[in-house]
Amino acid sequence: MSALYLLHKPYRMLSQFTDPGAGDGERRATLADVIDVPGIYAAGRLDYDSEGLLLLSDDGELIHRISDPRHKQPKTYRVQVEGHPSDAALQALRDGVRLKDGRTRPAKVRRLAAGGLPERDPPLEAKRHPVTSWLELTISEGRNRQVRRMTAHVGHPTLRLVRVAIGPWRLDGLAPGEWRRETLHAPRAGRPRPGGTTPTRHRGGRR
Known part of the structure; x- marks a missing residue:
C-alpha cells in the first residue's frame, strides 16, 4: 500500500516546495506554505496561474505510474x-x-x-x-x-x-490550500487503485 495526498493548489502558487527565483526578488508561494508532510513530491504539475487538484506521494514508483503519459490518466x-x-x-x-x-x-x-x-x-x-x-x-x-x-x-x-x-481522484470537498490523505492498494494493469480515505481535511497556513 502507498500513501497519496490530494491537494487543492491555490492560484499563484508554484507546484513545488521551493521557489528557484526567490533570490531575485519577492518569494512566490510554494507547496511548503500549505502542506508540511516530509519527503513527498508532486506527480505532475499545475501552472503558477492555474488551480486545483495536485497529487503528491513519497512513493517514486507511484508518482511515475500516475504521471507517465503512457498510462493516459x-x-x-x-x-x-x-x-x-x-x-x-x-x-x-x-x-x-x-x-x-x-x-x-x-x-x-x-x-x-x-x-x-x-x-x-x-x-x-x-x-x-x-x-x-x-x-x-x-x-x-x-x-x-x-x-x-x-x-x-x-x-x-x-x-x-x-x-x-x-483519473479516479477528485477535488471534491477541498478548499484552496486544503489536502487529504488516501491509502492506495497495489496497482492493477499499471494503474494504482484508490483505497481508504483519511476523512480529515488539513489546511496549512501560508507563511
Whole structure:
C-alpha cells in the first residue's frame, strides 16, 4: 500500500516546495506554505496561474505510474473562458484542434451553468471580463498549457482554470490550500487503485 495526498493548489502558487527565483526578488508561494508532510513530491504539475487538484506521494514508483503519459490518466478541468463559445467551437475541441505542436486528441467538453468552485483570490475582474462562460474539459494528454491554448484557438481565451480530477481522484470537498490523505492498494494493469480515505481535511497556513 502507498500513501497519496490530494491537494487543492491555490492560484499563484508554484507546484513545488521551493521557489528557484526567490533570490531575485519577492518569494512566490510554494507547496511548503500549505502542506508540511516530509519527503513527498508532486506527480505532475499545475501552472503558477492555474488551480486545483495536485497529487503528491513519497512513493517514486507511484508518482511515475500516475504521471507517465503512457498510462493516459484523464484530467478534467473547469474552465472560465471569455465570451460564449458556439456549438461549432465546442465541436472543434471535441474533434481535436491543430496547435503549433500538432493536433490534440479529442476532448470531452460540456457547458456548465456555473463553475461550482470557491471564488479565486484575488477574484477575476468583472469590469475587464463582463461576459464569461464555464466549460468542463477532459483531456488525456498533458502538453504545456494545453487547455489554455485549445480554448484560445477556438476564440475563447481561458480566464480561470481549475483541475477537478485526475483519473479516479477528485477535488471534491477541498478548499484552496486544503489536502487529504488516501491509502492506495497495489496497482492493477499499471494503474494504482484508490483505497481508504483519511476523512480529515488539513489546511496549512501560508507563511
